[in-house]
Amino acid sequence: MDTASTGALFLGIDLGTGSVKGTLTTVDGDVVATTTRPVTVQRPQPGFVEMDATTQWWDTVCSIARELADVADGRTVAAVGVSGLGPCLVMTGDDLEPLHPAILYGVDFRAEEQIASINAALGAAAVFERCGKDLSSQAVGPKLAWVREQLPEVWEKATRWFGSHSFVVARLTGEWVLDHHTASQVDPFYDLAARDWAGDWIAELLGDLSLPRLGWPHEIAGHLRPDAAEATGLPVGTPVVFGTVDAWAEAFSVGARRPGDLMLMYGSTMFMIQVLPSAASSPGLWTTCGVEPDSYTLAAGMSAGGSLVTWTHDLVGGAPYDELISEARAIPPGSGGLLVLPYFAGERSPIYDASARGVVVGLTLEHGRGHLFRAAYEGVAHGIRQNLEVMAGVVGRPERVIAVGGGVQGGLWTQIVSDVLGVPQELPAVTVGASYGDALLAAIGTGAVPPSTDWTRAAEIVRPDPDAAALHDRFHESYRTLYPATREHMHAMAAAQQDGS
Structure with missing residues (x-):
């Protein structure tokens, strides 16, 4: 402390x-x-x-x-x-x-x-x-x-x-x-x-x-x-x-307050919040009141993010994260031809399916733990992209993406996400989290600071690598078609799990 x-x-x-x-x-x-x-x-x-x-x-x-x-x-x-x-x-x-x-x-x-x-x-x-x-x-x-x-x-x-x-x-x-x-x-x-x-x-x-x-x-x-x-x-x-x-509260804490601002939260689940000039809706996404009066947001959430990374870490023997990240970093984009659907806890948006299940496509005897670890990162990144594509169809591409949460540490995951999305991300200098936004709301509420007060500090920028982005574009087409191609089998497995089979 x-x-x-x-x-x-x-x-x-x-x-x-x-x-x-x-x-x-x-x-x-x-x-x-x-x-x-x-x-x-x-x-x-x-x-x-x-x-x-x-x-x-x-x-x-x-x-x-x-x-x-x-x-x-x-x-x-x-x-x-x-x-x-x-x-x-x-x-x-x-x-x-x-x-x-x-x-x-x-x-x-x-x-x-x-x-x-x-x-x-x-x-x-x-x-x-x-x-x-x-x-x-x-x-x-x-x-x-x-x-x-x-x-x-x-x-x-x-x-x-x-x-x-x-x-x-x-x-x-x-x-x-x-x-x-x-x-x-x-x-x-x-x-x-x-x-x-x-x-x-x-x-x-x-x-x-x-x-x-x-x-x-x-x-x-x-x-x-x-x-x-x-x-x-x-x-x-x-x-x-x-x-x-x-x-x-976390979006508020990092200054995601203007229309076009989008906060991407790297947590145990993934969350995306885009600030809107007025209410706009899309099936599969969530339109809500914003934090401030007269504001609205369009949001999306994935049921697994950091929790999938943790599961993969535990699955491959619980090696130190630094070691796994180093191995994953050494593997080229595309994880050696692996693609993961990250529906290991069902999915919330833009696909809403409690019976969706995780899928790993492309495994061979030549793949190692580093490939699987990187593929988990990339699979979540493709899920983020799919959500942002649906958002863009309603309100346009975000003008600014601000990345927060524990998953921004280490740099690999944020780089993969920027490569898959093809957009830069800002990493605020102060990333305390939602509790920082709570303190700011308390200061505003008591009149200690004006409502427009922004405590955000200068940010680091993570920029996409053009070569990696081009490869991920090809993989994303497979990602988008994989869920409808496997949904029937997912549901059968989910039913078997419910029955205790």
């Missing part, structure tokens, strides 16, 4: 799938301290992805806050911002104690039947028109319906429902709130044009469902109550802003 600087401080905390991270900053965006805690995800059965909201979210936030409060060393923590993986769902009673394990975002496919029944009831075209996207595992609405149908005892007791960050905000302040961006992923129960709840559809499908107060991520949701102050070590009455989903 690194420390520096003086004066009033802003605390940002981000809840991730693998860790929770806290960052203290000054009003100028200088990082005073950062710290992380590992957290775990549970997969109790195929298609179910969960976390314990108390132990993994709240308890971890308290631990991080106490550590960073000590680092503040008497300096004022002027405000707190929280972001989190999402959109997620956890239901509680008035005591804010979770009644079930938190259901995670689009990687949890449990509500496929509810998606079908909601589309049948409302009409898929009507949902797309009102919500700006098709229903998918990314949507919270079908998961609410799943709880109502599959966990009636929970539904009966529940009085409130939350995403990851809004759960923590409630435990800090006692306020039940949700930011407009996250609400715009509670499909089909948020009207994108009206920027309000779709009360008629809620009443039709869920009955008398209570709803949180809406606001923007930078707005003050409430103030730290005494029990939370004791748990976190922060002063009673400290302002807490609404916060938002982690990927959008």
Whole structure:
């Protein structure tokens, strides 16, 4: 943990799938301290992805806050911002104690039947028109319906429902709130044009469902109550802003705020967010409210990214990453004629298919672990390209691509992605993550800095290699046709896995 600087401080905390991270900053965006805690995800059965909201979210936030409060060393923590993986769902009673394990975002496919029944009831075209996207595992609405149908005892007791960050905000302040961006992923129960709840559809499908107060991520949701102050070590009455989903907080943190800006997040899953001048929609992608009022974004997500790299690393014996990266770097583009479809956890966009499965084409006895490791990188890169091609068909090519996340370290993966996409990527000098954006939102929300404030520092540029790009163009044609050619077999294997065969 690194420390520096003086004066009033802003605390940002981000809840991730693998860790929770806290960052203290000054009003100028200088990082005073950062710290992380590992957290775990549970997969109790195929298609179910969960976390314990108390132990993994709240308890971890308290631990991080106490550590960073000590680092503040008497300096004022002027405000707190929280972001989190999402959109997620956890239901509680008035005591804010979770009644079930938190259901995670689009990687949890449990509500496929509810998606079908909601589309049948409302009409898929009507949902797309009102919500700006098709229903998918990314949507919270079908998961609410799943709880109502599959966990009636929970539904009966529940009085409130939350995403990851809004759960923590409630435990800090006692306020039940949700930011407009996250609400715009509670499909089909948020009207994108009206920027309000779709009360008629809620009443039709869920009955008398209570709803949180809406606001923007930078707005003050409430103030730290005494029990939370004791748990976190922060002063009673400290302002807490609404916060938002982690990927959008990270995009905000690196200055992806102008129309044409696109943030590419290299994480355990891959995420792409392009800022729009106005709402625009495309099947297979997600149109949402942006972080700032009057802004919109078009987003896409891949179910496997860094998680596929980790799986490949473990599969080949767990050699040091530096060693594997060195071997992969020595192999020419194309991985010796290997091509990977990265659907090892289903897929979310632009293909939405919970039963999609990973494919490796071209393996021979001459291939080694370095080939497979590089092919995993390249397969994810082709998936990114496919998503950006669909985006470009709606809103044009991005004017700027900003790369963030743990996967940018080392340089090989970012170079491969630029080669496959044929576009440069900016790597910001400060890549703390979503918690940095949370701190900025807290500073804006308290009026410490103007809403236009940008803490982004100068970036390194990763440029595509023309020769590699030309080769990847040829491979991409095969990539695009491989899914429809193998889909039937994927689904048969997925069914066998569900049956325990």
